[in-house]
Structures are given as structure tokens and as C-alpha cells.
Amino acid sequence: MKHATVRNLHRDLGYFYLGLIISFALSGILMNHRDMWHPEKYTVETRPVNVGPIDEAAVTEKYAKDLGEKLQIKDKFRRHNVKKGNLRLSYEKHDVEIDLKTGEGEVVAFKNTPLISQTMKLHKNTSNWWIYYSDIFGLSLILIAVTGAFMIKYGNFTFKKRGWKLAVAGLVFPLIFLFLLA
Structure with missing residues (x-):
């Protein structure tokens, strides 16, 4: 060539x-x-929640979805897990983290970063x-x-x-x- x-x-x-x-x-x-961070999304609002103590053995996918409805989260449910004494729920536009012993936590709403x-x-x-x-x-x-x-x-x-x-x-x-x- x-x-x-x-x-x-x-x-x-x-x-x-x-x-x-x-x-x-x-x-x-x-x-x-x-x-380390969520480059695709940024926080729009964080609100505290208190749902009372949660028995880890009771945490199932159905329980997690029902809790999301109780917290008035309407977007698509992705997954849940329990890690280090915290219940974590992941939705399309929300993340929820709740301490199992106290039932206190927060709901974080986010949007996609333009x-x-x-x-x-x-x-x-x-x-x-x-x-x-x-x-x-x-x-x-x-x-x-x-x-x-x-x-x-x-x-x-x-x-x-x-x-x-x-x-x-x-x-x-x-x-x-x-x-x-x-």
C-alpha cells in the first residue's frame, strides 16, 4: 500500500x-x-423513613416489593439484599437502605445524569x-x-x-x- x-x-x-x-x-x-459512585445517576432527593424493626428471616422478594409500595415507590423494582444488617432495595429511579434493627433508613431518588x-x-x-x-x-x-x-x-x-x-x-x-x- x-x-x-x-x-x-x-x-x-x-x-x-x-x-x-x-x-x-x-x-x-x-x-x-x-x-465508587453512580456516574449515570445523580441524587435529586433524599428522605428519611422509619418502618420499624425488620426480622431478617421475613425479608423475601415479595416483602421487599410490598415495602416499596408502602414507601410509595412506583418505579420498576430491580432487586433486594441484606448486607451488614441493612436491607437494600434497588429500583429504577430509587435506592432504599434501612437498618433492620431500628427500621430507620432513607429513600434516595435520582435521575439520569444528562x-x-x-x-x-x-x-x-x-x-x-x-x-x-x-x-x-x-x-x-x-x-x-x-x-x-x-x-x-x-x-x-x-x-x-x-x-x-x-x-x-x-x-x-x-x-x-x-x-x-x-
């Missing part, structure tokens, strides 16, 4: 996917930290058309990387002289995390 053709392909694919690359990169960073929640859906979307588009995008990123590696033809910074070492280091680094630290 001619040098000018490689440069043109690299440039045009880079321009075409620029927005998607930035969106995937930002949403990927946010998803890396989703256990733009961030839509961007993060890129990583979660499972529709066939999006999966195929993402596959094409992934292959294009490989093509962008390969064409970029061969854009410099002369000097000390070519792929043959220096680039391959950095490329190998770039492959080894995630493997270290994958096999030694994960």
Missing part, C-alpha cells in the same frame, strides 16, 4: 470515528469507577445493529493503529527502529494486570 494511501486512510478513519472514540473513552473511564448516562449506554447496548457497528468500529481502531504505526517512513522513530518496542510494551502492560494483579 502506498504511503500516501496509508496516511489518507489513517486520517479519514480518525476523523470519522473521532466522536465515538472520545465517547467510548469517557464512558469507559466512568464505568471503571462505577462502584449526556453521561446516554454515553455509558454505548458500552451496555446489546442490540444487533449496535453490536455490528461496534465490531466495525473495533476493527477500524485496529486499522487506525496499524496505519499510524507505519506513517513515519524515515529516521529514528520508525516502527522498525523504535515503534515495535513501544508496541510490545503496550501489549505487555495490560497482560501484567490481567494475569498478575487481577
Whole structure:
């Protein structure tokens, strides 16, 4: 392939996917930290509740759903669990946490964070058309990387002289995390 053709392909694919690359990169960073905070949602209102002491043995899915109705939560129920003496209920737009011994807790209502929640859906979307588009995008990123590696033809910074070492280091680094630290 001619040098000018490689440069043109690299440039045009880079321009075409620029927005998607930035969106995937930002949403990927946010998803890396989703256990520390909820990047997709922000708190709108927190209200205290007191339902009285709760027997952990009585906590079933039906009990959790009934309690949500009692607390006037109307959105879709997702799940419940008991952890460290607290009952946690998760709904589409609410989270509830109640101390089993005292029955005191809070209901947190939230909304989706504009733009961030839509961007993060890129990583979660499972529709066939999006999966195929993402596959094409992934292959294009490989093509962008390969064409970029061969854009410099002369000097000390070519792929043959220096680039391959950095490329190998770039492959080894995630493997270290994958096999030694994960």
C-alpha cells in the first residue's frame, strides 16, 4: 500500500470515528469507577423513613416489593439484599437502605445524569445493529493503529527502529494486570 494511501486512510478513519472514540473513552473511564459512585445517576432527593424493626428471616422478594409500595415507590423494582444488617432495595429511579434493627433508613431518588448516562449506554447496548457497528468500529481502531504505526517512513522513530518496542510494551502492560494483579 502506498504511503500516501496509508496516511489518507489513517486520517479519514480518525476523523470519522473521532466522536465515538472520545465517547467510548469517557464512558469507559466512568464505568471503571462505577462502584465508587453512580456516574449515570445523580441524587435529586433524599428522605428519611422509619418502618420499624425488620426480622431478617421475613425479608423475601415479595416483602421487599410490598415495602416499596408502602414507601410509595412506583418505579420498576430491580432487586433486594441484606448486607451488614441493612436491607437494600434497588429500583429504577430509587435506592432504599434501612437498618433492620431500628427500621430507620432513607429513600434516595435520582435521575439520569444528562449526556453521561446516554454515553455509558454505548458500552451496555446489546442490540444487533449496535453490536455490528461496534465490531466495525473495533476493527477500524485496529486499522487506525496499524496505519499510524507505519506513517513515519524515515529516521529514528520508525516502527522498525523504535515503534515495535513501544508496541510490545503496550501489549505487555495490560497482560501484567490481567494475569498478575487481577
